[in-house]
Amino acid sequence: MTLKEQIKQILIEDLNLEDITAEEIADDEPLFGEGLGLDSLDAVELAVLVQKNFGVEIKDMEEGRPALQSVQALAQFIEEKQGK
Amino acid sequence: MSQDSSKQLGSEWGYRAFYLLIRLGGYRAAYALLHIVCACYVLFWPQVRRSCVPYLTHRFPHSVGFTRLWQQYKMVDSFGQTMVDRAIVGSLGAEQIHVSLQGRQQLLKVRDQGRGMILLMSHVGSWQLAMSAMGALNEPIHMVMHGHASSFERHDYEQDSGEVKQEAPYRVIDPQGYLGGAFEMLGVLKQGGILSVMGDRVPEHEKNCLQVAFLGRQVSLPMSAYHLASSTGVPLVVLTSRKCSATSYEMVVADVINVPEGLGRRPEVFVPYAQRYAEILEKYCQEHPYQFFNFFNMWK
Numbered sequence: 001m002t003l004k005e006q007i008k009q010i011l012i013e014d015l016n017l018e019d020i021t022a023e024e025i026a027d028d029e030p031l032f033g034e035g036l037g038l039d040s041l042d043a044v045e046l047a048v049l050v051q052k053n054f055g056v057e058i059k060d061m062e063e064g065r066p067a068l069q070s071v072q073a074l075a076q077f078i079e080e081k082q083g084k
Numbered sequence: 085m086s087q088d089s090s091k092q093l094g095s096e097w098g099y100r101a102f103y104l105l106i107r108l109g110g111y112r113a114a115y116a117l118l119h120i121v122c123a124c125y126v127l128f129w130p131q132v133r134r135s136c137v138p139y140l141t142h143r144f145p146h147s148v149g150f151t152r153l154w155q156q157y158k159m160v161d162s163f164g165q166t167m168v169d170r171a172i173v174g175s176l177g178a179e180q181i182h183v184s185l186q187g188r189q190q191l192l193k194v195r196d197q198g199r200g201m202i203l204l205m206s207h208v209g210s211w212q213l214a215m216s217a218m219g220a221l222n223e224p225i226h227m228v229m230h231g232h233a234s235s236f237e238r239h240d241y242e243q244d245s246g247e248v249k250q251e252a253p254y255r256v257i258d259p260q261g262y263l264g265g266a267f268e269m270l271g272v273l274k275q276g277g278i279l280s281v282m283g284d285r286v287p288e289h290e291k292n293c294l295q296v297a298f299l300g301r302q303v304s305l306p307m308s309a310y311h312l313a314s315s316t317g318v319p320l321v322v323l324t325s326r327k328c329s330a331t332s333y334e335m336v337v338a339d340v341i342n343v344p345e346g347l348g349r350r351p352e353v354f355v356p357y358a359q360r361y362a363e364i365l366e367k368y369c370q371e372h373p374y375q376f377f378n379f380f381n382m383w384k
Contacts, residue, residue, distance in 0.1 A: 044270055047270055058267070
């Protein structure tokens with residue numbers, strides 16, 4: 001499973017996204033607001049899940065804002081932090 | 085009245101009149117005027133009476149007629165006293181109002197665990213004045229508060245008062261910021277800091293809420309504090325405040341709620357913990373029925 005696929009799976013299972021499959025989440029689809037429609041509580045949960053699943057910490061808003069733009073952005077952030 | 089009660093009761097000139105009276109005659113003079121003003125509000129302003137009804141009908145379901153009218157007056161007058169007290173502190177200095185802390189040792193024990201904490205507050209007593217008792221923590225407190233309120237509220241708890249031994253700086257996190265201030269809140273808690281949130285009002289447009297029983301029927305309470313606590317492993321310290329006399333308040337550590345870590349995102353898992361908070365609030369309403377200041381229908 002690719003990193004993006006893992007992220008999408010986490011979004012669906014751990015953030016309880018109903019009526020949507022991983023295939024239906026576009027890599028560049030906005031995660032918050034318009035797009036996937038996640039909210040602030042999801043942001044907290046996602047930050048915790050990213051640390052738990054990938055060992056990568058989103059330290060603050062300066063890191064979080066660009067990293068959580070989309071699945072693509074988050075995958076890129078994780079890879080950079082992991083030194084890949 | 086809407087949730088933002090303090091700004092709707094009274095006009096600019098009214099506030100100025102009270103500030104002047106406080107300077108000239110102290111709290112006794114201000115209270116004397118307050119009782120008259122509140123009586124006029126209750127008698128002649130139906131909106132004020134209506135704003136008290138949702139809470140009073142649940143707290144005193146069998147009261148009617150003059151008894152209900154008296155309860156409405158007591159509630160409005162009690163709220164007015166907290167506003168006058170804040171003005172007294174602002175005008176004459178913090179030494180005019182004594183603030184004590186019940187449960188200090190329990191609070192310090194939580195602090196000394198080094199995990200940080202979330203102070204879960206309510207619109208009871210005067211949380212603004214009583215917050216100065218949090219100086220006992222000798223650590224900054226990050227208050228989640230709408231930006232438009234911060235300048236109005238901040239002067240109260242930045243004053244040295246009561247048992248404060250050292251100045252305790254306060255920071256404000258605006259929940260209308262990016263992603264509701266989520267990263268700021270997480271950042272505070274990850275560093276073992278102290279966050280303060282209100283537990284009894286669901287912000288407008290907020291869909292993350294929990295249904296719990298309060299005074300006989302279901303109400304909605306915000307979910308974020310419990311979710312944050314579970315996400316970070318940080319304890320929730322439930323605080324209430326009450327006015328004890330004309331010149332004193334008490335902040336009380338009502339409970340410490342440890343929400344298990346990693347509960348996830350589903351609202352239903354947090355209901356037992358929110359229910360525990362609601363029960364504290366209900367007990368408070370039984371003991372101090374006129375110091376509960378949610379002037380809107382929590383039960384709709």
